Amino acid sequence: MKLKFALIALVGLVASGTTVTAFVANPAPAPKSIKEVMKIAHKDGLMKKIVAGSASDDEKKQLLDLYIDMLEGEPKKGDKTEWKLAASATVVSAGKVVLGKEGAIDELKKTTDCMACHSKFK
């Protein structure tokens, strides 16, 4: 019986391989607050590393994941619809970076303009 369960668990694990990879890249499954996203993506330099071209594929995916969390968060200041637009733009550009689309890094730089966003929402 025990073996059967272990086998089922193993098959499940293999089948959800993508989920497992995402989990490894991101140990905390709970969505991160905007503050946490700012710390990891901006203060600790993840975004800069991507712009500099020295980030791994997993790091690019991590940025996309963080920006999705940011989009789902609510800033204390500013218009909610405008926030969704500004945050969505970061998600799209980070997605393009993951896919290796042309001009993606330039677009990422534009959508993550610190002061432009902070003046409205921080």
Ligand code: HEC
């Ligand atoms: C799409 C909007 C947006 C962009 C782009 C953005 N920020 Fe932020 N940032 C915010 C918001 C909103 C807050 C306030 C979060 C809070 O206090 O809940 C914030 C807060 C911060 C904080 C303070 C976090 C803390 O611990 O209180 C830092 C540091 C920061 N941002 C750095 C940056 C840097 C550096 C950049 C540019 C590379 C940047 N941010 C780009 C929206 C943005």
